[in-house]
Amino acid sequence: MNPGTCATTDHWEHVQAISREALGEPLWRFIEECRAAEHPESHLISVLHKVQSQYGHLSPTHLDAVAQLLGVPAAKVAGVASFYHFFRLAPRGKFIINVCMGTACYVKGADRVAMRLMDELGIAWGETSKDGVFTVEQARCLGTCGLAPVLMIDNEMHGQVTPDQVPAILEKYLKKARAQAPA
Amino acid sequence: MRKKKINLTIDGNAVTVPEGTTIMEACEGLGINIPRLCYHPDLSLMGSCRVCIVEVKGMGFYMTSCSQKVWEGMEVQTNSPDIRQARRDIVELLLDNHPKDCQTCERDGHCELQNLAYAMGVRARHFEGKRKRFPIDLSSHSVVRDSEKCVLCGRCVRVCAEIQGVHNLSQHGRGFNTVVAPAHMANMDESVCIQCGQCINVCPTAAFVEKRSAGGVWDAIADPEMHVVVQTAPSIRAAIGEGFGLPLGTPAVGKMVTALRRLGFDAVFDTDFGADMTIVEEAHEFLTRLKEGPLPMITSCSPGWISFLEKFYPELIPHASTCRSPMSMVSVLTKTYYAQKKGIDPRKIYMVAVMPCVAKKYEARRPEHYLDLPSPASGEGQGVRVPLTDAVLTTRELIWMIKCYGIDFLKLPDGDFDAPLGLASGAGDIFGTTGGVMEATLRAASELVTGKPADRLEFTEVRAVEGLRETYVAIGEHNIRVGVANGLTNAKILLDKVKAGEPFHVIEVMACPGGCIGGGGQPYPQEGYHVLDPELLRKRASALYSIDAGKKLRKSYENPAVEEVYEAFLGSPGSPKAHELLHTHYTPKFPRGIR
Numbered sequence: 001m002n003p004g005t006c007a008t009t010d011h012w013e014h015v016q017a018i019s020r021e022a023l024g025e026p027l028w029r030f031i032e033e034c035r036a037a038e039h040p041e042s043h044l045i046s047v048l049h050k051v052q053s054q055y056g057h058l059s060p061t062h063l064d065a066v067a068q069l070l071g072v073p074a075a076k077v078a079g080v081a082s083f084y085h086f087f088r089l090a091p092r093g094k095f096i097i098n099v100c101m102g103t104a105c106y107v108k109g110a111d112r113v114a115m116r117l118m119d120e121l122g123i124a125w126g127e128t129s130k131d132g133v134f135t136v137e138q139a140r141c142l143g144t145c146g147l148a149p150v151l152m153i154d155n156e157m158h159g160q161v162t163p164d165q166v167p168a169i170l171e172k173y174l175k176k177a178r179a180q181a182p183a
Numbered sequence: 184m185r186k187k188k189i190n191l192t193i194d195g196n197a198v199t200v201p202e203g204t205t206i207m208e209a210c211e212g213l214g215i216n217i218p219r220l221c222y223h224p225d226l227s228l229m230g231s232c233r234v235c236i237v238e239v240k241g242m243g244f245y246m247t248s249c250s251q252k253v254w255e256g257m258e259v260q261t262n263s264p265d266i267r268q269a270r271r272d273i274v275e276l277l278l279d280n281h282p283k284d285c286q287t288c289e290r291d292g293h294c295e296l297q298n299l300a301y302a303m304g305v306r307a308r309h310f311e312g313k314r315k316r317f318p319i320d321l322s323s324h325s326v327v328r329d330s331e332k333c334v335l336c337g338r339c340v341r342v343c344a345e346i347q348g349v350h351n352l353s354q355h356g357r358g359f360n361t362v363v364a365p366a367h368m369a370n371m372d373e374s375v376c377i378q379c380g381q382c383i384n385v386c387p388t389a390a391f392v393e394k395r396s397a398g399g400v401w402d403a404i405a406d407p408e409m410h411v412v413v414q415t416a417p418s419i420r421a422a423i424g425e426g427f428g429l430p431l432g433t434p435a436v437g438k439m440v441t442a443l444r445r446l447g448f449d450a451v452f453d454t455d456f457g458a459d460m461t462i463v464e465e466a467h468e469f470l471t472r473l474k475e476g477p478l479p480m481i482t483s484c485s486p487g488w489i490s491f492l493e494k495f496y497p498e499l500i501p502h503a504s505t506c507r508s509p510m511s512m513v514s515v516l517t518k519t520y521y522a523q524k525k526g527i528d529p530r531k532i533y534m535v536a537v538m539p540c541v542a543k544k545y546e547a548r549r550p551e552h553y554l555d556l557p558s559p560a561s562g563e564g565q566g567v568r569v570p571l572t573d574a575v576l577t578t579r580e581l582i583w584m585i586k587c588y589g590i591d592f593l594k595l596p597d598g599d600f601d602a603p604l605g606l607a608s609g610a611g612d613i614f615g616t617t618g619g620v621m622e623a624t625l626r627a628a629s630e631l632v633t634g635k636p637a638d639r640l641e642f643t644e645v646r647a648v649e650g651l652r653e654t655y656v657a658i659g660e661h662n663i664r665v666g667v668a669n670g671l672t673n674a675k676i677l678l679d680k681v682k683a684g685e686p687f688h689v690i691e692v693m694a695c696p697g698g699c700i701g702g703g704g705q706p707y708p709q710e711g712y713h714v715l716d717p718e719l720l721r722k723r724a725s726a727l728y729s730i731d732a733g734k735k736l737r738k739s740y741e742n743p744a745v746e747e748v749y750e751a752f753l754g755s756p757g758s759p760k761a762h763e764l765l766h767t768h769y770t771p772k773f774p775r776g777i778r
Binding site: 015060063064067068071072073074075076077078079082083085 | 344350351352353354355356357365366367368374375774775776777
C-alpha cells in the first residue's frame with residue numbers, strides 16, 4: 001500500500017486544505033467538532049465509520065486526512081482501521097460473492113468451491129479481483145441448507161454448486177459488468 | 184498524603200506495600216524475579232506476552248504480575264510446577280512462530296527471548312505450527328525491520344510514542360497476521376521514522392536491528408590503495424568496555440585507540456576534535472544571532488533530532504544551528520585539510536566514523552554531506568562527488584569487529600589519537616551526554632562575550648539527567664535563558680514554548696534519552712541493567728565527566744589543533760571558507776509528522 005498524499009507539505013494551511021478536500025465538507029466539519037471535544041482521539045472510530053459509509057472503504061489518503069485533521073498519529077489511525085473486521089481498506093468489487101461456509105455447505109464441499117473461485121479470480125478471502133468486478137467473502141449459513149453448497153452473488157442465490165460450474169457463473173456476471181460499463 | 188498500606192502474602196511470606204503496587208514490584212522487594220518479556224519499567228504497561236503470570240488464590244486463572252495491582256489479603260503464589268509449565272508453554276508458543284536461526288542472528292547472545300527460553304527450561308520444540316512470513320524492510324539507512332522475529336511485545340511502539348513522541352509504529356491487522364509497521368504498512372524510509380534506533384534498543388529480539396556497515400570497512404582496510412581513517416565519538420569510549428566485560432562506566436580511550444590501530448586503520452582521529460570545531464563555530468554563530476537573530480539557537484549535532492525537526496517542526500528550521508555535526512566536521516576536514524597536508528588524494532581516503540548512533544548512518548548519506556572533488560591536476564580521472572563519511576559503525580559493530588579480529592581488548596596497552604584531528608579538549612568529551620554541548624558552548628561563549636577568562640568551567644545546572652531542564656545562566660551583562668532536552672517527548676515541551684514566543688537564547692536537543700550515551704547504537708545493557716535505565720546512563724555519563732575533569736585542556740578555544748586548522752586552512756571562525764566547509768542547511772521532510 002502506498003502512503004497517502006496529505007502529508008507532503010510543511011504548511012499547515014495547505015495540509016489542512018488537502019485533507020479537507022480528500023474527505024469533503026460534512027466529514028471535516030464533523031472531525032473539527034470532535035477535535036474541539038475533550039478527548040479527540042476517542043472519536044477516531046466513529047470518524048472512521050462515517051468516512052467508510054460515505055466512500056465505501058478507507059484509503060490511505062482518507063486515513064492520512066483523518067490523522068492530520070483529528071491530530072492523531074497516522075500509524076495509530078491505520079492500526080485501528082486495520083484491526084477491526086468491519087473496516088475495509090480497499091475498494092469492494094461490483095459484485096460481492098458470499099460463499100456459505102456453514103456446516104451443511106461445508107460438508108457438501110463449499111471449501112472446494114471456494115478454492116476454485118479464488119483460483120479463477122487470483123485472490124484470497126476478503127480481496128477484490130484486479131478488474132474490480134468481484135469481492136469474495138465468507139458467510140456463516142444463509143439459511144438455505146437444502147441447496148448446499150450455496151453461493152450468494154449480490155442478492156442472487158446459486159445452489160448445489162460444483163467447482164466445475166464456477167467459471168460459467170463468473171462469466172455470467174462478467175458479461176453483466178461489461179454491459180453496464182460505459183463504452 | 185501517605186499512601187494506604189496493603190498487606191498480602193507472596194509465596195507464604197507476609198509483606199506490606201503501598202497501595203497501587205503491582206504484584207511484580209512487590210515480588211522484587213522480596214528478591215523474587217518473575218520472568219517477563221513485554222514489560223519495561225520506563226514504558227507504559229501492556230500485559231501482552233503473558234510470561235509474568237502468577238497464581239492468585241481464589242482466581243480461576245493466572246494473572247499477569249506486571250499489570251495486576253495488589254489488594255488487601257491477596258495470596259500470591261509465584262512458583263509451582265504448574266506455573267513453571269504454563270510459562271514454559273507460553274515461551275514455547277512464541278518460539279513456534281519464530282525463525283530457528285539463533286546462531287546466525289544479530290542478537291545471538293543478547294536476545295531476551297533466547298535467555299528466557301533457556302531460563303524457562305525450553306530444550307526442545309514441541310509445537311510446530313504455521314509460521315508468519317514477512318519480507319525484511321531494508322529501506323532505511325539506519326533501521327532494519329524484520330517482522331518475522333517480532334514477538335508483538337509492543338515495546339518499540341511504546342518507546343517510539345512515549346519517549347520519542349514520534350508515533351511511527353503501530354500494530355497493523357489482528358490475530359496471527361498482526362504486524363508492527365509504520366502507517367499503511369509503509370517502508371521505514373517512507374515513514375515519519377527519525378532513525379534514532381530506540382526501537383532497536385528496546386526490542387527483546389532482532390525484529391529491529393541497525394543496518395550493517397562493517398562489510399565496506401573490512402574491504403577498505405584490506406585494500407592497499409586506500410588510506411582508511413577512523414574517528415570515534417565521545418560516547419564510544421564510555422561504553423565500549425561493556426562489550427568486553429569491564430564494569431559499567433569504565434573509560435577505555437587508550438585501549439580503544441590501540442584496538443583501532445590493530446584493526447588496520449591508517450589514522451585514528453577523535454570526533455571530540457570535531458566537537459571543539461563545532462563549539463568554536465557555534466559560539467561564533469550564537470554571537471551573530473544575539474545581535475541579528477533569530478533566537479533561540481537550537482543545537483544540531485543529533486541527526487535524529489534534526490530529522491524530527493524537519494518532519495515535525497519544519498517552521499523552526501531557521502532556529503537550528505547551521506554548524507555541521509562533529510562527525511561531519513572531522514570527516515570534511517579529513518578529506519580537505521588533512522588530505523592536502525599529507526598529500527593524499529581525497530578520493531583514496533575511506534572515512535569511517537564509530538558512533539553510538541544509528542541516525543548517523545542516515546546523516547552520512549544526506550546529500551548535504553557530500554563533497555565535490557575536481558578532476559585531479561594530473562589530468563587522470565574526472566571530478567567526483569564523494570561522501571564526507573564513507574561508513575558509520577555503531578559501538579556494537581565495532582565491538583563485534585574487535586572480537587572478530589581476535590583482539591584481546593582487556594590486555595591492550597593504551598594508545599593515543601593521531602595528530603592533528605585527534606587532539607581534543609574536555610569540552611569535546613562531554614558532548615556525549617545531556618547538557619554537554621550546552622556546557623561546552625557556555626565555556627566558550629562566556630569568554631567570547633566578556634573577553635575575560637571564564638570564572639567557572641562546570642555548569643552542572645544544564646545537565647538534564649531527568650530529561651528536561653530550563654535555567655538562566657549569567658554571562659557578562661546577559662542573562663542567558665537556556666533549555667536542555669533529551670528524548671523528543673521532552674524536546675516537544677521546549678519547542679512548543681518557543682512557538683508560543685517564550686524568549687529562550689540557546690536550546691540543546693538530543694534525540695536519545697540521556698544524550699548520545701543512550702544512543703540507538705550503544706551496547707545492549709549488561710545483566711542487572713535495562714535500556715533507558717537512569718543508572719546505566721548516569722554511569723556512562725560519569726565516565727565522560729571523569730575524562731573531562733582529568734584533562735588540562737578543557738576549553739574548545741584553547742585546543743591548539745583547532746587553532747592550527749584555522750590558521751593554516753580556514754582563516755577565522757565564520758569565514759567564507761569555514762562556512763563553505765563546516766556549515767550545512769535543512770529542509771522540511773515528508774511525510775509530515777503529527778505532533
